[in-house]
Amino acid sequence: MERVPVLKIGEILLVSIQIDMEDQVALQLQEDLAERIVATGVRGVIIDISALDIVDSFVGRTLATIASVSRVLDAETVVVGMRPAVAITLVELGLSLPGIRTALNVDLGIAMLARQDEDIDLLGDEDDTDQVAEPTP
């Protein structure tokens, strides 16, 4: 079976999706990624989709699931390299990839993850809401 490799680069995991996201491939990727996050303790995952001509609702859902699973394991996911045509098609299809953060390329994705990691270190808690809950002493 085809399998998407998960590469560890410094403090992030990188996945470059180049093959068709069939059910089994997507499930295997989710599993591999979750296992690698736990094994390596990284805080960031970057998924490159620059090789994809089309992102349909299944791929969108797969990306969202990966992001959710990673978040539960304390790692943030950034999707990078989306082609302009893919973005246009996504919006035309009514898909807006909720819960998924995007960056133009891998370097910008790494910068985004580094910034956020800094924020977490500074605040001792992730700031996703407008109201910041102060940890009780």
Place this chain on the structure above:
Amino acid sequence: MERVPVLKIGEILLVSIQIDMEDQVALQLQEDLAERIVATGVRGVIIDISALDIVDSFVGRTLATIASVSRVLDAETVVVGMRPAVAITLVELGLSLPGIRTALNVDLGIAMLARQDEDIDLLGDEDDTDQVAEPTP
């Protein structure tokens, strides 16, 4: 046509080969990589082959050509992620990937490139021989 994406990560270019290396794909990759090396001015290229079940003589030749072209453009190539079974088959086939440097994974490949870049900076020349020239104080 399928195309292998070339990702820029900091000071290196990363290529993760996941699809079959047919003639056109290999040629396109060589072209894309050479263009990106010139456009970005990077000194290192990492090619991940952890997704490949088999490396035949054509893939071996493609990797060697990529390494040679990169070298002419002043960038070193490291092939990473080779599976144990692939290494065994390579040797059984009498292929030893001459002119290609390898590392176990991406992190080690980056470290290899960084060391060599340091050597170049320190000595003003690449040191590939057994005799280590001590920098004069």
